[in-house]
Amino acid sequence: MGDKLSLRAGVIILAALLGLAALAPLIAPHSPTEQNLEQDLLPSSGEHLLGTDKLGRDILSRILYGARVSALVGTSTVALSVLIGITIGSLSGYFGGWLDHLLMRVVDILMAFPGILLAIAFTAVLGPGLDHVILALCLIGWTGYARLVRAEILAIREREFIQAARALGGSPGRVIFVHMLPNLLPALLIQATFGVAAAIIAEGSLSFLGLGAEPPTPSWGSMLNEGRQFLLVAPHLTTFPGLAIMLTVLGLNLVGDGLRDRLEKRGK
Numbered sequence: 001m002g003d004k005l006s007l008r009a010g011v012i013i014l015a016a017l018l019g020l021a022a023l024a025p026l027i028a029p030h031s032p033t034e035q036n037l038e039q040d041l042l043p044s045s046g047e048h049l050l051g052t053d054k055l056g057r058d059i060l061s062r063i064l065y066g067a068r069v070s071a072l073v074g075t076s077t078v079a080l081s082v083l084i085g086i087t088i089g090s091l092s093g094y095f096g097g098w099l100d101h102l103l104m105r106v107v108d109i110l111m112a113f114p115g116i117l118l119a120i121a122f123t124a125v126l127g128p129g130l131d132h133v134i135l136a137l138c139l140i141g142w143t144g145y146a147r148l149v150r151a152e153i154l155a156i157r158e159r160e161f162i163q164a165a166r167a168l169g170g171s172p173g174r175v176i177f178v179h180m181l182p183n184l185l186p187a188l189l190i191q192a193t194f195g196v197a198a199a200i201i202a203e204g205s206l207s208f209l210g211l212g213a214e215p216p217t218p219s220w221g222s223m224l225n226e227g228r229q230f231l232l233v234a235p236h237l238t239t240f241p242g243l244a245i246m247l248t249v250l251g252l253n254l255v256g257d258g259l260r261d262r263l264e265k266r267g268k
Contacts, residue, residue, distance in 0.1 A: 007258025013251030021067035030058035032065040033216040041234045051236040062218035063244050069219050073203040074196040077137040085145025090176045093153030107143045115140040123211040133212050137199050152184045186263050193256035197249045220245050
């Protein structure tokens with residue numbers, strides 16, 4: 001029962017946030033980049049429901065458009081990381097031998113460094129920008145999927161249906177993508193759900209440091225950075241973007257936990 005409630009709660013939260021992000025151009029009360037210095041640091045009011053920032057920009061509008069940035073970075077990073085991870089993990093697990101050792105040593109080297117430090121170094125070299133953020137997060141994100149795919153393929157490559165596919169003349173590509181990967185989809189889906197949450201937090205961290213979305217593009221991380229100097233006089237500048245990040249990550253983690261619990265019960 002608990003896994004169902006967790007999954008439903010997570011789906012409701014994510015559906016609401018994604019709906020608001022998709023409809024941002026229609027429901028945002030103001031332009032997210034329009035400045036009005038005469039209305040800077042205003043608290044919540046009828047005209048500005050969540051107040052304004054130091055440049056007089058509407059906080060609610062910037063949060064809605066910032067959700068689009070987080071969704072773009074999260075889904076793009078995970079999609080590319082899963083694609084790379086599946087390719088590397090499949091080759092390593094299926095063929096084994098020297099290729100397995102070579103690929104896994106590359107994975108070990110990348111995982112030996114703190115991921116966020118690698119992302120900071122990468123974006124610092126290339127400069128800020130969402131495309132650079134996605135590339136940096138993919139650089140560190142594919143390793144977990146590669147390890148997962150390799151482990152699952154090692155567990156099933158000697159099973160009867162795989163041996164039968166090989167005996168019937170199936171090529172390695174066909175055996176991997178037709179017979180093996182469909183059995184890995186539930187585990188990949190669960191890890192991808194948590195991966196989107198991690199990517200959103202990482203993007204917020206990079207934007208907070210000035211290495212993410214370039215101004216005036218609204219980003220939750222950059223909003224936190226802009227508001228930290230006004231914590232005592234205008235706490236709403238950091239409160240609402242922080243709540244947006246918290247709710248998004250909470251929804252994704254609830255969905256991931258619910259899916260994992262259902263998969264474990266099905267396996268038993």
